[in-house]
């Protein structure tokens with residue numbers, strides 16, 4: 452799958468831009484504040500209907516304007532080309548269209564343009580709260596059609612909010628029981644879906660980490676760097692379902708937690724509390740690894756998911772990489788790009804200087820470069 456063209460209107464500092472003849476590798480350069488990240492944000496908005504930087508639409512709409520529009524034309528092997536369009540206005544109304552047809556549920560967008568974002572905030576996946584990791588955990592499910600995840604998730608959320616409203620009023624017993632049952636029913640589905648995708652992605656992650664670790668260690672052969680241990684060899688991923696793993700299932704965990712839930716006025720266990728832990732021995736990986744290593748691990752997690760999505764469901768992923776140079780030395784940048792190219796159907800990457808993204812890393816793929824200045828995006832004529 453590939454985004455062939457992208458039209459952006461009134462998005463951040465971009466009044467109007469058309470990026471046409473997009474290729475497998477699209478590199479966007481420009482000075483600080485020129486609008487590079489905004490281009491990636493526009494692609495992300497096509498996929499997820501919202502920005503990755505803020506939930507406040509008002510901040511994304513170009514100052515003084517009433518709405519932003521992003522449109523993209525997409526081609527996928529064996530399928531008719533389709534268009535995706537997103538318009539969001541100041542009153543936060545949104546209109547999402549697939550090939551001109553309005554979309555009513557997020558589920559209809561599944562698999563149309565899965566994007567994996569790697570940016571300076573990616574550290575949050577390891578260093579931030581569990582909400583980031585739940586979002587990560589659920590990413591593949593949002594792109595697999597008919598996985599049952601959407602339905603289970605929305606019914607679970609409804610049951611959770613009803614149950615919490617009753618708990619806040621100190622209710623238990625007959626009034627709460629139907630909502631607990633509803634929570635257990637959909638919670639079990641969520642847990643099963645998450646568990647099976649996690650179990651499939653975890654070994655792929657180990658493999659990608661091994662390759663990334665080895666490629667940077669092997670780089671020592673060039674005589675320029677001292678040899679080092681593979682820093683990722685001891686990494687362990689652990690799925691935590693949202694309740695004590697010593698308790699056999701969610702139903703039991705929920706009933707055991709009831710008294711405490713009533714005291715505290717909310718549901719303390721369940722898939723809404725799920726997490727993924729990354730450890731080296733008994734230590735949190737985020738406390739052991741360097742900044743560059745954390746970024747590498749975060750990339751490995753995203754690469755592994757994309758690889759699984761492709762191999763298991765034949766769904767392509769587009770990678771958006773904002774400022775790859777930050778925190779990464781040249782060996783790691785090259786190794787990461789190699790792994791990303793192995794799974795991504797298309798890459799958009801930004802850097803201030805073109806030299807920060809060496810053409811040789813892109814293994815002969817056709818490269819399209821764009822230059823951004825004060826929100827104006829222009830293609831750069833190159834011979835690459």
Ligand SMILES: Nc1ncnc2c1ncn2[C@@H]1O[C@H](COP(=O)(O)OP(=O)(O)OP(=O)(O)O)[C@@H](O)[C@H]1O
Pocket residue numbers: 462463464465481482483484485486487488489490509510511512513514803
């Ligand atoms: N709603 C808005 N309306 C107009 N301009 C905006 C709006 N929101 C942000 N901007 C401006 O848009 C510009 C684009 O920012 P962006 O983050 O895309 O730049 P960048 O090229 O990625 O910069 P850097 O290299 O510093 O990360 C900034 O100058 C910012 O001040």
